[in-house]
Amino acid sequence: MNREVSEDEDDIDRRLKLLNKPAVKSIQSADGDIIDCVDVHKQPAFDHPALKNHVIQMKPSIELPSETKATKNEYSKPAISQTWQKSGSCPKGTIPIRRIRRQDLLRASSPERFGKMYHPHSQEHEANSTLNENVRNVVINGTQVSLPIAKDRSQAVLYTAGYSYIGASGDINVWNPNLDLPDDFTTAQIWLLSGPGDKYESIEAGWMVNPKLYGDKQTRLFTHWTVDGSVSTGCFDLTCSGFVQTNSEVALGSAVSPVSSDGGEQYQISVGIFMDPNTSNWWLKLTNNLVVGYFPGSLFFYLKQNAIMVNWGGQVYSTMVKKTPHTRTAMGSGKYSEELHGSACYIKQVRIMDYSLSLKYPEMVQVYNDEVYCYNGNNHRDGYVGEPVFYFGGPGQNNFCP
Numbered sequence: 001m002n003r004e005v006s007e008d009e010d011d012i013d014r015r016l017k018l019l020n021k022p023a024v025k026s027i028q029s030a031d032g033d034i035i036d037c038v039d040v041h042k043q044p045a046f047d048h049p050a051l052k053n054h055v056i057q058m059k060p061s062i063e064l065p066s067e068t069k070a071t072k073n074e075y076s077k078p079a080i081s082q083t084w085q086k087s088g089s090c091p092k093g094t095i096p097i098r099r100i101r102r103q104d105l106l107r108a109s110s111p112e113r114f115g116k117m118y119h120p121h122s123q124e125h126e127a128n129s130t131l132n133e134n135v136r137n138v139v140i141n142g143t144q145v146s147l148p149i150a151k152d153r154s155q156a157v158l159y160t161a162g163y164s165y166i167g168a169s170g171d172i173n174v175w176n177p178n179l180d181l182p183d184d185f186t187t188a189q190i191w192l193l194s195g196p197g198d199k200y201e202s203i204e205a206g207w208m209v210n211p212k213l214y215g216d217k218q219t220r221l222f223t224h225w226t227v228d229g230s231v232s233t234g235c236f237d238l239t240c241s242g243f244v245q246t247n248s249e250v251a252l253g254s255a256v257s258p259v260s261s262d263g264g265e266q267y268q269i270s271v272g273i274f275m276d277p278n279t280s281n282w283w284l285k286l287t288n289n290l291v292v293g294y295f296p297g298s299l300f301f302y303l304k305q306n307a308i309m310v311n312w313g314g315q316v317y318s319t320m321v322k323k324t325p326h327t328r329t330a331m332g333s334g335k336y337s338e339e340l341h342g343s344a345c346y347i348k349q350v351r352i353m354d355y356s357l358s359l360k361y362p363e364m365v366q367v368y369n370d371e372v373y374c375y376n377g378n379n380h381r382d383g384y385v386g387e388p389v390f391y392f393g394g395p396g397q398n399n400f401c402p
């Protein structure tokens with residue numbers, strides 16, 4: 001074995017040791033995952049310099065808002081079951097963490113980049129670009145806001161901006177869309193953003209299909225954060241230090257089931273991200289008021305105060321978006337928004353939270369589509385509920401998207 005290969009192996013071993021904390025108990029899931037039950041005080045979050053002396057906040061200091069049954073219209077079934085849960089459970093005082101394996105790191109461009117959002121900016125691109133090339137300026141609620149433009153991503157989103165948001169939520173329809181190229185991924189999610197242009201800070205959560213990260217094409221629960229537009233900071237799930245988990249029942253990055261079928265049963269997950277105004281920690285809350293954990297306020301500068309924009313919708317990452325031939329990776333269900341309930345992916349019960357600490361439909365929303373013939377979004381008022389439902393998705397390459 002030559003020295004270069006040996007050093008690569010050493011890098012992988014070091015990274016695995018850093019990522020996989022000692023387990024109190026391990027659970028072999030039927031889908032191939034191994035879930036390690038790790039002492040809540042020894043989780044990866046505390047490797048972050050900003051959390052060196054961090055004291056875990058085991059629950060929010062306020063009651064996080066939730067929709068009452070009287071205001072929710074149950075025409076879809078909740079889905080928050082994870083495959084690993086059928087094989088065991090983690091004891092109190094531990095959190096379930098999906099084990100990272102050697103083959104996972106080998107799929108990444110480098111052990112250090114594992115779990116990070118791919119960022120296409122090279123030094124040459126940075127030197128030749130201006131801020132205006134990397135953002136789009138929009139006006140909503142009378143305020144001009146700069147939205148980041150990501151080179152290899154296509155989005156179909158509903159967004160609101162211009163106010164101080166300390167929370168957002170929605171019920172996200174769960175599907176298992178087609179993936180085309182090995183490095184592609186597709187999501188349905190909620191984003192909260194703040195900060196300048198392409199160096200924005202963001203928190204995201206929802207579901208994702210991402211074979212490069214997870215090693216298969218299952219639909220999985222995910223989170224993501226960054227403080228510099230994903231240039232060098234942040235990551236998915238618990239693949240770097242940052243997110244502090246407090247819940248022993250949910251494993252970030254694990255498969256969600258069941259998924260919806262075209263013309264058949266529809267399933268959804270409720271996703272909410274809310275800031276505790278007393279600590280500036282951003283809490284993740286799922287179906288059935290399940291509080292998972294939080295993004296510490298100490299990670300952020302702008303988001304330590306509030307978010308200035310919220311997006312609901314879908315994203316496809318591929319080196320072949322906005323190019324010909326376009327990727328065939330689908331967004332949502334793979335159907336356009338016009339197909340509506342039962343065929344198109346949706347997010348309903350779209351809500352924001354401000355300092356009144358109550359959920360409300362945003363005062364003003366707009367739809368943005370990067371590639372309307374490949375993927376699109378549509379805020380549609382249908383017969384099921386009294387407010388618009390955001391439908392989005394598409395197949396990628398087709399007769400209209402060459």
